[in-house]
Amino acid sequence: MASKFPFLLNFSFLKTMRSFFKKETWSDVISNVMPFSKSGKKKPLELPSPRTLNADEEISKQYQNHSCSNYMDLKMRFRDVGRMNAIVETLGRDFLTAMPEGAYKSRLGQISFLSRRLHEDLASQEVATLIEKANTHLHKFPDEWDEWDTANLHEMEIMYRHHCKVDPELMEKKAHLSYEGRRRHRAVLRDNDWESAKGFLQEMIDLQREIAESKCLADNEHDTDAPYQALMREYIPGARLDDVDALFSDLNVKLKNMLPQIIEKQKTEAPAIPLSGEYPADLQLWLNKSLLKVIGFDFDRGGLYETGHNPVEGGTPDDTRLVIKTSNEGNFLESMKSTLHEGGHGLYIQGLPRTQWRYQPVGQDLGAAVQESQALLIEMLLGRKKAFFEYVSPRIEGLFQDFGDQGMSADNLYKLKTRVKATPDRKSADEVTYFFHVDLRTKLERELIGGRLKVKDLPEAWNEGIYERLGVKPKGYADGCLQDVHWFVGKFGYFPSYTIGHAMAAQFYAQMRKEIQNIPGLMRTGDFVPIKRWLNEKIHDKGRILRTDDLVQDITGSSLQSHALINHFxxxxxxAA
Ligand SMILES: [Zn+2]
Structure with a gap:
């Protein structure tokens, strides 16, 4: 079994540490610090030369002077809000990857405190006044504002409005409950324990509704579903429920028609051979790290961690620690799928315009829908292509020493990942039925927030909903309404991002195929460079210079529609034969 503490037992690590400590003797250290020569004469103190900024920092737009002093003030305030946010993110990554159990309580306190502070700084009256004055400057002297500064000011205003009516107490409680919820979820899932889950979910929903209602005040929205829309906008800025409904009902009709045809077709084909080997966890981790390198993930600014926690996207461009669950030693395809998904998120985060706009609103990602488009493009669109398995198959045969096993052939791996079968479980769902899982959760969370569905009635509504959509019944709560971590960590309004992101991924990919020659040929040789470059240039580098709708229109020449996803299916x- 692999050691839990590889660092402590790893001999070469100890050797490195020893030579590191030996490198400088104490007297070397002293003589470097003390301004005396060996003869005892005082040397002129050698001051370090002024810190040389690297080229990126020198021209950083974050610090570049602007004729509007109010905007300069805002840039510094938002830099500090961004820094606090990055600290919260980093504490959260650490919570998931390295924190000792005994630090749990104090860490919750630290994260909640900082979340409150950043909220207070962001939602202050001074920020409101500065935004107003900067807007006046923009209208008076439009030539002095380039498109990035204009977009940055606009994003500042959106962030301010998003927070201004929400009581800081609520934000503190939200942060606390979200991190506590991750732990609660593990426990109720393990014990199939609906009774404990019920009380916690009720508390979370009440809190979310209160936050949502405050946000509606700022937007002057009073429709019954306005609170849900306000929550959704935290993940998909500017999204309108009407547009989401239109996309979902379109996909519902088309996929209900397509699903039986796919199942019928696959019935006529030889079944996939199930994986039957042993795939040690350490080799899976090695494989997954290698695949991340292949797609262009930068390990100088990130890493991959097996944590037992549900995977969670996030991190900062300078510290993108990807989190996946513990490997299943009977099926390496599970951890590979999670890695590719999180890797897609990771490429986006690492590709943001950090040197120019680090911490500024315009330098951030466009929210969960575009995030999911990047994750699903790598995981599903590309990571389930036959060409990808043609690249992977011979390598994993060698890695797992499983030569000549027909189950490891590219054809079979492709088949395993493209079988369509209704199951109650979202995470192991195939690419086609995945939509129905998201559709169910979107409908239920909207009703929970709107008060039309009571928490006590959730299990029944869930079971009915999944049966109605896919004709399957969960065995218990754990593969029913308790399976996802999202509601436990307060992510109400996140689910639609998966479907919007999937449709967007298909539309991006259709365009990518027109602009990059022979993508399967590249993938067969493990050459992801042109693909990563395309994503960097078209999406990642752009931060928030464009709104999501404009980005999709700009890249693909059309607004977001369902047709690219349907064509892909x-x-x-x-x-395909
Ligand atoms: Zn994701």
Whole structure:
């Protein structure tokens, strides 16, 4: 079994540490600090030369002077809010990857405190006044504002409005409950314990509703579903429920029609051979790290961690620690899927314009829908292509010493990842039925926030909903309404991002195919460079210079529609031999 503490037992690590400590003797250290020569004469103190900024920092737009002094003030305030946010993110990454159990309580306190502070700084009256004055300057002297500064000011205003009516107490409680919820979820899932889950979910929903209602005050929205829309906008800025409804009902009709055809077609084909080997966790981790390197993930600014926690996207461009659950030693495809998904998020985060706009609102990602588009593009669109398995298959045969096993052939791996079968479980769902899982959760969370569904009635509504959509019944709560961590960590309004992101990924990919020649050929040789470059240039580098709708229109020449996703399903599941 692999050691829990590889660092302590690893001999070469100890050797490195020893030579590190030996490198400088104490007297070397002293003589470097003390301004005396060996003869005892005082040397002129050698001051370090002024810190040389690297080229990126020198021209950083974050610090570049602007004729509007109010905007300069705002840039510094938002830099500090961004820094606090990065500290919260980093504390959260550490919570998931390295924190000793005994630090749990104090860490919750630290994260909640900082979340409150950053909220107070952001939602202050001074910020409101500065934004107003900067806007006046922008209208008076439009030539002095380039598109990045204009977009940055606009994003500042949106962030301010998003927070201004929410009581800091609520934000503190939200941060606390979200981190506590991660632990609660593990416990109720392990014990299939609906009774404890019920009380916690009720508390979380009450809090979310209170926050949402405050946000509606700022937007002057009073529709019954306005609170849910306000929560959704935290993840998908500017999204409108009407547009989400239109996309979902379109996909509902098309996929209900397509699903039986796919299942019928697959019935006529030879079944996939199930994986039957042993795939040690340390080799899986090695494989997954290698795949991340292949897609271009930068390990100087990130890493991959197996934590037992549900995967969670996030981190900062300078510290992108990807989190996946513990590997299943009977099926390496599970951890590979999570790695590719989180890797897609990671490429986006690392590709943001950090040197120019680090911490500024315009330098951030566009929220969960675009995030999920990047994750699903790598995980599902590319990571389930036959060409990808043609690249992977011979390598994993060698890695797991499983030569000549037909189950490890590219054809079989492709088949395993493209079988369509209704199951109650979202995370192991295939690419086609995945939509119905998201559709169910979106409907239920909207009703919970709108007060039309009571928490006590959730299990029944869940079971009915999944049966109605996919004809399957969960065995218990753990593969039913307790399976996802999202509601336990307060992510109400996140689920639609998966479907919007999937449709967006398909639309981006359709365009990418027009602009990059022979993508399967590149993938067969493990050459992801042109793909990563395309994503960097078209999406990641852009931060928030464009709103999501404009980005999709700009890249693909059309607004977000369902047709690219439907075409992709047709190609992969109905046309391909
Ligand atoms: Zn994701």
């Amino acid at each position: 047709e190609d992969r599941y109905l046309t």
